[in-house]
Amino acid sequence: xxxxxxxxxxxxxxxxxxxxxxxxxHVAFIFYPSIGIVVFAFDKFINSHGLLMLLFHTNxxxxxxxxxxxxxxxxxxxxxxxxxxxxxxxxxRYKSVERIKAVGKHSLIGASGEFSDFQEILRxxxxxxxxxxxxxxGNSLGPKEIHSYLTRVMYNRRNKFDPLxxxxxxxxxxxxxKGDEKYLGMVNMIGTHFEENHVATGFGNHLAIPILRAEWxxxxxxxxxxxxxxxxxxxxxxxxxxxxxxxQIAKITTEGSTIYPPYSLKTYWGFSHFENPxxxxxGSW
Amino acid sequence: xxxxxxxxxxGGFNFDLCxxxxxxxxxGLKLPGFLKTGTTIVGLVFQxxxxxxxxxxxxxxxxxxxxxxxxxxxxxxxxxxxxxxxxADTEAVxxxxxxxxxxxxxxTGRESRVVTALTLLKSxxxxxxGHVxxxxxxxxxxxxxPHxxxxxxxxxxDTLPFATMGSGSLAxxxxxxxxYKEGLTREEGIQLVTAxxxxxxxxxxxxxxNVDVCVITKxxxxxxxxxxLPNPRxxxxxxxxxxTKGQTxxxxxxxxxxxxxxxxxxGGDAMEE
Numbered sequence: 001x002x003x004x005x006x007x008x009x010x011x012x013x014x015x016x017x018x019x020x021x022x023x024x025x026h027v028a029f030i031f032y033p034s035i036g037i038v039v040f041a042f043d044k045f046i047n048s049h050g051l052l053m054l055l056f057h058t059n060x061x062x063x064x065x066x067x068x069x070x071x072x073x074x075x076x077x078x079x080x081x082x083x084x085x086x087x088x089x090x091x092x093r094y095k096s097v098e099r100i101k102a103v104g105k106h107s108l109i110g111a112s113g114e115f116s117d118f119q120e121i122l123r124x125x126x127x128x129x130x131x132x133x134x135x136x137x138g139n140s141l142g143p144k145e146i147h148s149y150l151t152r153v154m155y156n157r158r159n160k161f162d163p164l165x166x167x168x169x170x171x172x173x174x175x176x177x178k179g180d181e182k183y184l185g186m187v188n189m190i191g192t193h194f195e196e197n198h199v200a201t202g203f204g205n206h207l208a209i210p211i212l213r214a215e216w217x218x219x220x221x222x223x224x225x226x227x228x229x230x231x232x233x234x235x236x237x238x239x240x241x242x243x244x245x246x247x248q249i250a251k252i253t254t255e256g257s258t259i260y261p262p263y264s265l266k267t268y269w270g271f272s273h274f275e276n277p278x279x280x281x282x283g284s285w
Numbered sequence: 286x287x288x289x290x291x292x293x294x295x296g297g298f299n300f301d302l303c304x305x306x307x308x309x310x311x312x313g314l315k316l317p318g319f320l321k322t323g324t325t326i327v328g329l330v331f332q333x334x335x336x337x338x339x340x341x342x343x344x345x346x347x348x349x350x351x352x353x354x355x356x357x358x359x360x361x362x363x364x365x366x367x368x369x370x371x372x373a374d375t376e377a378v379x380x381x382x383x384x385x386x387x388x389x390x391x392x393t394g395r396e397s398r399v400v401t402a403l404t405l406l407k408s409x410x411x412x413x414x415g416h417v418x419x420x421x422x423x424x425x426x427x428x429x430x431p432h433x434x435x436x437x438x439x440x441x442x443d444t445l446p447f448a449t450m451g452s453g454s455l456a457x458x459x460x461x462x463x464x465y466k467e468g469l470t471r472e473e474g475i476q477l478v479t480a481x482x483x484x485x486x487x488x489x490x491x492x493x494x495n496v497d498v499c500v501i502t503k504x505x506x507x508x509x510x511x512x513x514l515p516n517p518r519x520x521x522x523x524x525x526x527x528x529t530k531g532q533t534x535x536x537x538x539x540x541x542x543x544x545x546x547x548x549x550x551x552g553g554d555a556m557e558e
Binding site for chain 2: 238271
């Protein structure tokens with residue numbers, strides 16, 4: 001009975017308040033159940049989202065996510081690679097997504113995690129590079145500055161309980177006092193940031209970093225760097241379930257950035273032990 | 286006269302104590318922790334047999350309980366098993382199956398087969414529904430050739446050309462996936478296994494210390510304990526340490542006699558019967 005009255009309470013309660021006793025009871029029937037509904041909805045909201053959601057707009061779960069990005073410094077600059085897939089939970093929803101973009105003249109940014117947050121970050125970077133360009137002083141933001149900016153953005157968002165759900169890789173080359181300075185760093189959604197010769201996000205931390213730590217050398221040529229990166233990408237393809245066989249490699253040097261078109265790697269499945277696992281004991285499982 | 290009358294076993298599982306444990310936990314009892322082997326264990330098949338490898342660190346939460354434990358367990362002269370997970374579980378289950386295999390060898394008069402060990406292990410682990418937390422890499426060479434299997438705590442198994450288990454398995458697997466090929470020689474196999482274990486030791490916090498290797502071929506098994514020691518103590522005083530008398534300052538001295546001086550007095554009444 002109460003809900004029926006609340007459903008019909010399109011007219012504001014004061015409209016019928018002017019009348020006599022019967023009018024006022026009608027108001028009560030309309031007004032109190034509406035409050036009941038509001039209290040009920042409020043309670044359910046709190047229970048499912050938590051009190052903080054009232055005070056802060058909380059980004060609790062990522063929905064469309066990209067998997068690992070790997071990057072390393074080589075002789076002429078920085079090379080970055082990732083696959084071109086974006087998953088929606090356990091579905092492979094998008095297969096041609098570019099998760100590495102150029103920023104200004106000197107940097108590349110790659111992101112894993114929530115893709116919409118990456119697009120938002122690209123908009124922030126657009127605003128940043130535009131306002132920097134408008135100074136018209138011949139200077140442009142280098143990778144170190146952009147990394148610092150992103151760190152502040154990520155950390156401040158996390159402090160407001162509304163993180164941008166990404167792990168970002170920032171790489172670039174810019175002329176500095178000691179000549180061409182290569183820079184490669186990483187920031188993640190809680191604001192942890194560092195600079196390294198080789199970085200990886202997500203599953204790359206477990207599968208690619210051991211290979212990079214063992215085989216990375218100072219001053220690798222572009223071909224060697226690509227071979228090393230492909231080695232890591234292949235392991236990720238075999239062992240990361242959200243990875244797809246379509247990769248993009250990007251490089252940045254003093255000449256500028258180049259994002260190569262996507263391509264696939266060759267996989268090998270011909271081990272004799274894969275062919276007939278139960279050959280030692282027919283009928284075993 | 287015969288002993289106690291044996292009642293027929295009812296079969297199935299007895300879960301009487303589970304409710305009691307749950308009650309105690311609700312009242313605030315903390316269950317004792319496990320000694321886990323946060324681990325890197327690997328195995329691979331090369332042209333003449335299998336090579337197994339393991340690190341040697343046993344952890345108890347954040348503490349290293351044993352710096353140099355043995356994770357490659359004996360099953361049969363031609364079969365060895367690496368164990369990850371709860372140390373007691375891996376030890377007990379491999380010991381148990383090893384004994385069963387020996388009895389089986391006496392009964393059949395033949396060399397044990399790897400699939401026998403595999404079936405005994407998986408049946409036991411499945412029966413305990415994953416509560417026996419043992420993740421194993423089982424390898425050996427028998428009359429049907431070299432075999433390498435992984436056994437998971439719930440009882441599922443895989444037959445593979447190369448396998449890794451434990452917390453360092455991803456680091457070790459990245460080494461294998463990028464460098465494994467068929468028909469490796471013995472030296473290449475040992476080198477790849479040590480590279481994989483080193484990957485686990487240096488990139489995983491649950492693994493560390495030294496590398497153990499076990500090479501099994503037809504008719505010969507070599508257990509290379511501490512094959513590589515990539516974490517030596519770097520700062521050791523060459524003079525050694527000595528603690529001479531007088532080095533430590535004595536603040537106070539108190540002497541307590543261990544044996545009380547007992548005075549024996551003659552006389553007195555004799556003891557009553």
